[in-house]
Structures are given as structure tokens and as C-alpha cells.
Amino acid sequence: MTVEKAARKLGPARRSLWIYHFNASGCNGCDIEFAAALTSRYDIERFGAKLVPSPRHADVLVVTGAVNSLTRDSLRMIYDQMPEPKVVIALGTCACSGGVFDGCYNVAGGVDKVIPVDIYVPGCPPKPDAIVEALARIRGVKERKAVCEVKRGGRGKD
Amino acid sequence: MGAGKIERIEAEPRELPAALSRLRGEGYSHLITITGLDEGDSIGLIYHLARPGGGVAHLHASVAKGGEAPSAIGVFRGAYIYEMEVHDMFGLRFSGNPHMGRRLLLPDCYPEDEPPLLKDTDPGRVREKLFAPGTVCLQGPPVSGLSRYSPESIAVPFGPYHPAFKEPEHFTLIVEGERILDAIPRIGFVHRGVEKAAEQRSYLRDIFLLERICGICSMHHGLTFTLAVEKLLGLEAPERAEYIRTLVAELERIHSHTLWLGLVGYWMGFETMFMWVLTVRETIMDLIELVSGNRVHKSIVTIGGVRRDVEGEKLRRVGEKIRGFEKEFSRLIGDILSLDEFIERTSGIGSYTAEDARALSTVGPVRRAVGDPYDIRKVEPYCAYGDLDFKVVTGDRGDVYSLVQVRAGEVLESIHMVEQIVDHMPPGNPVPKRPFMGVVKPGEAYARTEAPRGELFHYVRSAGKHSPDRVKVRTPTLANIMLAAHALRGQTVSDVPLVITMIDPCFSCMDRVLVADAGSGRRRILTEADFHRMRRRW
Numbered sequence: 001m002t003v004e005k006a007a008r009k010l011g012p013a014r015r016s017l018w019i020y021h022f023n024a025s026g027c028n029g030c031d032i033e034f035a036a037a038l039t040s041r042y043d044i045e046r047f048g049a050k051l052v053p054s055p056r057h058a059d060v061l062v063v064t065g066a067v068n069s070l071t072r073d074s075l076r077m078i079y080d081q082m083p084e085p086k087v088v089i090a091l092g093t094c095a096c097s098g099g100v101f102d103g104c105y106n107v108a109g110g111v112d113k114v115i116p117v118d119i120y121v122p123g124c125p126p127k128p129d130a131i132v133e134a135l136a137r138i139r140g141v142k143e144r145k146a147v148c149e150v151k152r153g154g155r156g157k158d
Numbered sequence: 159m160g161a162g163k164i165e166r167i168e169a170e171p172r173e174l175p176a177a178l179s180r181l182r183g184e185g186y187s188h189l190i191t192i193t194g195l196d197e198g199d200s201i202g203l204i205y206h207l208a209r210p211g212g213g214v215a216h217l218h219a220s221v222a223k224g225g226e227a228p229s230a231i232g233v234f235r236g237a238y239i240y241e242m243e244v245h246d247m248f249g250l251r252f253s254g255n256p257h258m259g260r261r262l263l264l265p266d267c268y269p270e271d272e273p274p275l276l277k278d279t280d281p282g283r284v285r286e287k288l289f290a291p292g293t294v295c296l297q298g299p300p301v302s303g304l305s306r307y308s309p310e311s312i313a314v315p316f317g318p319y320h321p322a323f324k325e326p327e328h329f330t331l332i333v334e335g336e337r338i339l340d341a342i343p344r345i346g347f348v349h350r351g352v353e354k355a356a357e358q359r360s361y362l363r364d365i366f367l368l369e370r371i372c373g374i375c376s377m378h379h380g381l382t383f384t385l386a387v388e389k390l391l392g393l394e395a396p397e398r399a400e401y402i403r404t405l406v407a408e409l410e411r412i413h414s415h416t417l418w419l420g421l422v423g424y425w426m427g428f429e430t431m432f433m434w435v436l437t438v439r440e441t442i443m444d445l446i447e448l449v450s451g452n453r454v455h456k457s458i459v460t461i462g463g464v465r466r467d468v469e470g471e472k473l474r475r476v477g478e479k480i481r482g483f484e485k486e487f488s489r490l491i492g493d494i495l496s497l498d499e500f501i502e503r504t505s506g507i508g509s510y511t512a513e514d515a516r517a518l519s520t521v522g523p524v525r526r527a528v529g530d531p532y533d534i535r536k537v538e539p540y541c542a543y544g545d546l547d548f549k550v551v552t553g554d555r556g557d558v559y560s561l562v563q564v565r566a567g568e569v570l571e572s573i574h575m576v577e578q579i580v581d582h583m584p585p586g587n588p589v590p591k592r593p594f595m596g597v598v599k600p601g602e603a604y605a606r607t608e609a610p611r612g613e614l615f616h617y618v619r620s621a622g623k624h625s626p627d628r629v630k631v632r633t634p635t636l637a638n639i640m641l642a643a644h645a646l647r648g649q650t651v652s653d654v655p656l657v658i659t660m661i662d663p664c665f666s667c668m669d670r671v672l673v674a675d676a677g678s679g680r681r682r683i684l685t686e687a688d689f690h691r692m693r694r695r696w
Contacts, residue, residue: 023325025348028664029373029454031324032417036443039436053321069265069288069295070347071326074319100370104351105274105281106265108289125373125454 003137006087006118010059010138016048017139020058020082024075024111025101026065030092030125034062037128044132047139055081060138063117064125066094066101067108079115089119089134096120160540161385161605164617166204166218171227174219178205178233181217185209188532189230189519190606191632192240193617194248196277199223201250205230206604206615210530212537214604221250229254236519236640240632247353249273263346265295274354275628281354307332307339316654318347323655324421327663329643333651341646343639356629361387361461362593364626368616369455371631372664374417377410377456378609379616383629384459385540385605386618390598391461397542399463399588404542405476405579406450406458407607408572413442414610415565415572416487418662422562423494425655426503431494438490441483445476461594467587477580484573491566504559508645508657515556518640522612523568524661527553527560534608545582546575558660565662597624609634611662635664 023031037044038051052058055078067075079088090111093099098109111117121134169177186207195202197220205217221227229252230237241252242262251258261268269287272279288295311334318326326347332340352371356364369380381403388395395403416439423431443453449468450456458464468476494500512528525532531550535543551567553560598620606615612634621627638661646657 022319023348025326025350027370027373027376028325029370029376032373033454035324036436036440040433041437041440065348066350068348068350069267069293070318070349072289073294074326078319100367101350101352101355103281104355105279105284106288106349106351107285124370127453 003119003134007138009085009087009118011085015059016050017060017135018052018058019049019060019062020052020055020078021062021064022055022075022078024063024065024071024095025068025107026092026094030064030095033125033128034064034091034131037131042128042132044135047132047136049135049139055079056083058082059086060135061086061088062091063088063095063111064091066098067111067114068106069108072108072114075111075114087118087138088115089121090117091121091131092126093122093124096122099124160534160538160607161389162214162603163389164204164216164602164604166216169217169219171203171219171221171225174203174205174217174228175230175233177217178207178230181207181215182233185211186213186215187516189234189237189240190214190613190615191630192230192237192244193628193630194244194250194275195619195628196248196275200225201244201248203227203244203250204617206617208606210532210537214606216604223250226251226253228252231255234519235517236637239636239640247273247275249276261346263349265346265349267293267295274351279354281351281358308334310334311339314651323658325663329646329654329658331646331651331654336650336652338646338649338651338654341643343643345639353629353631357626360595360624361598361626362595364629365459365461366455366457368629368631369457371633373454374414374664375410375609375611375614376454377406377450377459378607378614379631380457380459381407381541382605382607382609382614382616383618384461385607386603386616387461387598387626389603389605390601390618390620391594393462395463396586396588397584398467398586400541401579401583402449402464402468402588403459404546405468405576406446406456407541408575408579409442409446409449410456411572411610412483412569412576413439413446414662415569416442418565418659419491419494419562421659422504422558422656425659426500428500428503431500434490438483438486441479441486445479448472448475460590462590463588465589467589468583473580473583477577480573480576480580484570487569487573491569495562495566501559504562504656505557507558507653508642508649508660509555509557510641510645511556514641514644518644519637520612520641520661521634521637522608522610523561523564524556524612524638524641526551527564528556529554532613534606534613538606540605540607542579546578548575558656561660595624597622598626611635611664612638633664635661639663 090096095111101107188208190206193204200220200222203219207215238255241255246262246264314331316329318328328344330342331338365380368383369376371379420432420435447453450458515525515528529552531552533550548571551564553564600622602619604617615632617630619628642658642661
């Protein structure tokens with residue numbers, strides 16, 4: 001499914017995206033880049049996005065890391081707890097496909113082995129820019145150019 | 159040197175405790191880890207012991223498969239965790255260790271008869287069993303025998319997915335009112351099976367795999383593995399490569415410590431500090447990107463050198479920007495450490511003594527915060543650390559406040575090191591002509607480095623093939639997690655995130671812990687279907 005489909009799924013109401021972050025055996029790389037996207041330089045809050053502590057409040061589930069035997073059941077439960085409509089973002093190569101850990105004895109593979117994924121953001125880890133872009137496009141900022149311009153404005157002189 | 163070939167001291171299995179206490183008497187007071195090896199008919203055990211002032215000894219014993227080895231917990235209190243790891247990975251039992259039979263890293267549903275690191279265990283077959291439909295691996299906390307604490311005590315599960323944790327981990331807190339009487343961690347939620355995967359990839363690909371053990375100290379994993387492999391090959395990297403490695407290692411330390419500082423602010427409810435610190439940190443992320451081309455997994459180290467040179471213009475910019483960062487960081491840390499609220503919220507929280515730190519074999523800033531200057535960069539200098547002028551920062555009282563001081567001091571020292579490297583970068587070509595694709599002669603070597611969180615240890619054994627025969631990783635968080643559990647005792651529930659953050663845990667790295675004792679007692683694991691049946695209808 002594409003970003004645009006995910007945007008349609010959330011409906012015409014231009015809601016603020018509340019995000020629940022789930023680490024399914026990631027290496028922390030995607031997690032810290034996701035944290036960087038929350039802070040002032042990348043600032044995903046300007047699209048109304050914010051991190052919530054409970055999946056029951058979330059519109060978007062961001063999953064990092066490949067799924068292993070212990071996180072598999074939790075991931076499914078957390079997905080079930082989220083209210084409709086919901087969007088799942090697989091953040092990073094491991095979440096997309098299992099990445100470098102595909103084939104390890106304790107790794108099932110990508111997130112789509114367990115729950116349906118709407119948007120794949122590959123990269124090891126994806127730069128915060130990519131995370132910002134994915135969220136901005138779901139939120140309805142359609143043109144890539146707009147996202148990039150905002151981004152550059154936030155990056156200071158460089 | 160922080161790396162070397164291994165000269166084994168042989169021992170009979172039954173003499174192990176005696177041999178260990180003899181070595182301990184000779185000054186080898188720090189148990190780094192225990193490495194298990196599949197030797198065909200038997201399981202080899204190598205006990206890596208270090209002297210605080212430098213020098214590592216390797217004690218080896220072979221135990222028949224299915225046999226038992228005597229436990230070393232009488233000599234080294236922290237040994238039981240490493241014995242549990244060997245038990246998990248090789249199925250070997252240690253007599254005298256009360257935690258045998260309980261999983262450390264592996265899920266409880268892991269098949270008993272196929273210890274993952276035995277050579278004839280096929281990962282594909284294990285996967286099929288683990289992920290067969292209907293297998294439930296999610297487990298409840300190991301709680302029973304509560305009455306031994308006090309009649310009023312109750313067990314509070316904390317995690318694995320909790321708003322106060324960034325990574326999945328589970329703590330069972332035994333509390334009496336707000337006071338914590340005991341804390342029992344259960345880890346393994348991020349276990350992927352990296353050591354097994356490393357045996358199936360070539361040396362070059364292993365660097366990229368091992369970097370992905372952890373996204374924060376990524377470069378140190380690649381570096382430590384490379385140092386060990388270079389020892390096996392009898393290869394030395396060019397001087398300029400050593401300097402570039404040191405440059406990236408120190409930038410990584412700055413980024414890791416500032417991230418930690420931000421998280422301390424976050425967990426104490428001081429979100430402004432979190433935002434401020436992470437904004438300042440972006441300068442370092444830019445420098446890492448400038449030097450290595452990547453923000454997180456630097457992938458700059460390769461066998462025999464580095465993957466790309468850092469030319470004059472880039473070096474000049476690094477020097478310029480790091481001076482700007484120093485100014486910003488000094489102002490930031492000055493402001494933070496002068497806030498009364500900050501001092502009161504961190505002083506005396508999670509306090510521990512130097513004796514605790516030593517007995518539990520802690521490493522890194524956690525150990526230095528109680529005045530013990532144990533730093534591999536000084537003890538056994540590797541890369542360019544021998545040429546650089548820096549001091550080991552120590553604190554005087556172990557608590558969150560002194561750890562903030564120590565880590566802030568280390569950031570400033572790292573900045574000075576980066577400046578020195580920029581000024582004294584030796585000439586030459588640091589990039590090998592071709593990436594290493596060959597065979598490594600049979601042998602075994604170890605390397606240890608000072609990662610941001612403390613001593614990182616890699617053991618590499620070659621059987622003369624394209625891929626290593628065994629890779630063993632001991633990460634600093636595994637050595638330190640015991641201390642966090644210890645320091646939680648007597649604290650209040652509201653301090654839990656701060657105390658656990660204190661050691662700068664990296665569960666992706668460690669992925670190897672369960673402490674605990676809570677009696678045995680069979681407990682039932684509830685399946686998801688059970689929950690659905692039991693849940694309240696709303």
C-alpha cells in the first residue's frame with residue numbers, strides 16, 4: 001500500500017497523528033533516529049504528530065526492528081488494541097524485511113509477517129528526513145518539495 | 159594493547175574453582191566473561207580474567223557434552239550470569255549455580271534439545287519450531303515466594319512495553335508501599351542470535367552484522383571485532399587509519415553520552431533539557447556523517463584500515479565545528495548542573511558503593527563514578543590512544559548526579575582528543591587496496607575496547623575458513639545490569655526509570671540477562687486466547 005492509500009484510510013478529517021512506538025528487537029539505531037525526528041531540528045510536531053504512551057490513543061504505529069519470538073505476540077496484541085482507522089509504519093530495513101538478521105534462529109522476519117503494514121520506510125537506519133517525509137505525506141502534505149523546504153528551514157544554515 | 163592472541167592456561171574441569179582463585183590471588187580480580195566453544199565431543203570453556211592494571215589471562219577447560227562443570231560463583235559473584243549464558247547457548251550445566259534450568263536470553267518456548275551455538279544446530283530448523291503456529295513465547299514474570307520479603311509486599315510488573323522504557327525489558331519490582339525491596343530483570347526481548355549468524359558470514363560481512371548489535375555503540379563493535387581479526391592475521395592498520403578510527407570512536411562517545419544526558423532529563427520530567435541536549439547533539443551527528451557518510455551505523459572500520467579517508471578540508475571542518483560544540487556544551491552543562499531542581503532530583507538517587515561496583519564486575523563510567531579509574535583506553539591503549547593526552551574522569555560518590563558529572567567530563571575530554579587528532583593526523587593512505595576477502599589462519603584472539611558504556615570484549619576463533627568458527631561478544635550493559643538491579647533496592651517506584659537509565663543500559667547490546675531468584679513453583683503462562691476469554695467486556 002502506498003502513502004496516499006494510508007492517507008485516504010485515515011479519512012478526510014485532517015487529524016493530528018498520534019504515534020505509538022514499538023521496538024520489536026531493533027538495534028536502537030532506528031529508535032534514536034526516530035527520537036531525533038521528535039526533537040527540535042526535525043520537529044515532527046509541526047504536523048501535529050506526537051508520541052503517546054498507550055496504543056489505545058494512537059493513530060499510527062511505528063515499528064522498528066525485526067520481529068522475534070518474544071515480541072511477536074506483544075506486537076499483535078498492541079496492534080489489536082489500536083482503534084480504527086490505524087496506519088502501521090515499518091521503520092528501517094529490519095522492520096521492512098528482517099534485514100541483516102533475516103535467517104537468524106530467533107527472528108521471524110519483517111513486521112508484515114505479523115501485522116499488515118501500510119508504509120515501509122527502508123534505510124539502516126532511515127534518516128530523520130525520511131521519517132518526517134512519511135508522516136508529512138500521510139498528514140496530507142502531498143508535494144515532496146514542500147516537505148524538503150520545511151526541512152531545510154529547520155536545519156539551520158547548512 | 160587492547161587485543162592479543164590467546165595463550166590458554168589449561169585446567170581440569172573439577173579444578174576450575176581452585177585455578178580461578180589462584181589466578182585471582184595473582185591479581186586477576188576482574189572476570190570479563192566465560193566463552194563457550196563447541197569442540198566436537200566436548201564443550202570448551204574459556205574464562206577471561208583481567209588485572210585492573212592491564213593484562214588478561216585465559217583459563218581453559220573441556221567438559222564432556224551432557225556433563226557438568228563446577229560453578230565459579232564462589233570465587234566471582236558475578237560469574238553466575240555468564241554461566242547462565244553458556245547454559246542457554248550450549249546446554250551445559252554448572253553444579254552449584256542456583257539459576258540452572260532457567261533461561262537467560264532465549265525465550266522459554268525454545269526447544270530444549272537444540273542449544274543454538276552447537277555446530278549441528280540448524281537455525282532454520284529452530285526457527286520452524288519457534289514460529290510454528292500455536293507456539294506461545296510471551297511469558298509472565300517469574301514471581302513466587304513473595305512472603306519471604308514481608309507480608310505487605312506485592313510484585314509490580316514493569317514492562318516489557320512501558321511508557322518509561324525506550325526498549326523492551328521487563329522488571330518485576332517487589333514493593334512495600336512505594337519502597338522497592340527487590341528488582342528482578344528479565345531480558346531477551348531483543349535477542350536475535352547474532353553470535354550464531356556471525357559464524358555463517360564471511361569476516362567482512364561480519365563487521366556489518368556486528369555493527370548492528372547496537373545502534374549507539376555501533377562503531378565500537380565493528381572496531382573490536384576488527385582488532386581481534388587483525389591480531390589473527392598478524393596485520394597492522396596504517397597509522398592514519400588508527401587515528402581515523404579513534405576520531406570516529408570519540409565522536410561516537412560524545413554522541414552516546416549526550417544522548418544519555420538528554421534521556422536523564424526526559425526521565426526526570428525535564429523535557430526542555432531533553433530537547434536542548436538533543437539539539438546540541440545534532441552538531442556531532444553532522445560531524446559523524448561528514449566523516450563516515452552515515453549518521454548511525456558508521457561502517458568506517460574495515461580489516462586492515464578504514465573504508466574512507468578523511469581529507470584535509472573535512473578535518474578542518476571537524477576542528478572548527480567541534481570547538482563550536484565545546485562552547486555550546488560547556489554552557490549547557492554549566493546551566494544544568496547549577497539548577498537546584500536538577501541537583502536535588504539526582505543526588506543520592508540510585509546510590510551504590512565502590513565495593514558493590516567491584517564485586518559485581520561493573521565497567522565503564524558506572525565504575526569510574528565511584529573513583530575507580532578503570533578505563534581500557536589507559537589500561538591497554540589501542541588505536542591512537544597511546545599518543546593522545548587525556549585524563550580518566552572519575553567521580554567520588556556513585557549516584558545519578560556523579561554519573562552526570564563523569565559523563566559530562568568525558569565528553570569534554572573526548573572533545574580535546576578530537577582536537578588533538580585533527581591537529582596531528584599522520585600522512586599516508588589509510589584505505590586498504592582491496593577489502594579483505596581471504597581465509598584466516600587457525601587460531602584465536604581477543605580484543606577489548608572502551609565503548610561509551612564501558613569495556614567491550616570480543617573473542618574470535620578461526621578454523622582456517624572464510625568465516626569465523628566462533629565469535630563471542632561481551633557487552634558492557636551485561637556487566638552493569640546487576641548494579642542497576644542492586645541500586646533499585648530501597649528506592650521508590652517513581653525513581654525506577656532514572657535509576658535504570660543511570661547505567662546507560664543498551665538492551666539491544668546486551669540482550670542477555672535475567673537475574674533473579676524467586677523460588678521455583680510452576681506457573682501457568684496465559685495465552686492470548688486466555689486473555690481474550692478473561693477480559694472484561696466493555
